């Protein structure tokens with residue numbers, strides 16, 4: 549990831565946490581340098597990003613107070629579509645973050661659309677320096693410093709498969725339809741559910757719970773995110789169906805590691821009709837190598853900033869090695885592996901290969917651990933199903949998972 553923010557070392561203010569911090573997204577290097585000089589001289593820290601992916605990574609890792617957003621980043625692009633999509637992603641991440649849109653080629657109509665999407669204001673290119681600085685200063689004063697402690701993790705979508713799913717999720721997000729999100733453990737179901745909530749019309753906080761530990765349903769309506777929906781007891785299934793048939797029903801986003809056909813065997817048909825209104829199926833990470841490259845680059849930068857450590861080099865051979873892994877715990881596992889790379893300062897990614905090898909000499913404890921781990925992996929870490937296969941109760945399996953750090 550290359551930005552020029554460290555090149556202007558004499559005026560570099562990027563480490564001063566007390567200054568307001570602005571992120572400028574624009575693919576034009578000259579304009580970036582001009583903006584950098586303009587704002588640094590006035591005591592405003594400025595970070596630069598040259599495209600949407602870089603902007604999201606910077607936002608996830610730095611305490612940004614305001615975004616200045618050009619709307620086109622690829623060569624020849626003029627429609628503003630890239631910028632509008634990024635604007636939506638930014639507002640999912642940080643609902644209250646002020647965004648000033650900068651338009652040149654795209655004109656006023658696209659700026660109006662950006663305002664409708666949630667931008668705070670817009671400026672036309674070429675801008676007037678004094679007017680731009682005064683607009684930025686007044687927005688910063690009005691909105692206050694908001695470093696985004698409530699920021700959602702970024703949803704990286706590089707593969708066509710994930711982009712299609714995110715587009716569909718964004719399309720249905722403002723409706724009141726229930727949604728069923730399925731896919732194996734760690735694949736991003738919760739992240740997608742939170743995005744749907746963030747883009748919905750519901751102002752209230754989301755109620756998030758697991759059907760496995762659920763004795764009763766929430767009293768309030770609004771949006772519910774229910775994990776492991778297949779574990780909902782028959783009584784609660786009936787109660788939920790009644791709520792969904794009633795007036796002012798909750799909007800349920802149900803998550804499951806089962807595919808929709810297998811889920812039908814666990815859920816009563818009436819409930820399935822409600823929950824399966826919109827179905828989004830997230831594929832395992834190993835089936836989408838483009839995402840592995842984009843996620844690795846994002847996590848490398850994110851964790852190096854978070855831990856205050858240098859960002860390890862990542863070349864195409866490293867990416868190819870990551871793509872050759874199987875990632876049974878999907879993005880959760882890749883994320884942890886990259887965090888380890890950043891912390892250790894060296895590339896050692898063979899953790900899951902080692903786990904899959906049978907050691908020559910095993911103790912009883914090792915054997916039990918391997919059996920438990922293998923059953924959990926086979927069932928995508930669904931505790932109910934793994935416990936059933938192992939002939940254990942769920943509490944007994946939980947105790948073993950805690951004992952072995954699984």
Ligand SMILES: Nc1ncnc2c1ncn2[C@@H]1O[C@H](COP(=O)(O)OP(=O)(O)OP(=O)(O)O)[C@@H](O)[C@H]1O
Nearest residue numbers: 701702703704732733734735736737738739879880
């Ligand atoms: N597309 C993505 N971009 C960035 N981070 C992601 C993405 N998908 C997943 N993650 C990260 O991976 C981790 C696991 O994601 P999440 O909790 O959404 O998975 P899940 O499918 O709900 O898992 P489980 O079924 O085990 O609860 C989280 O830290 C999440 O932020």
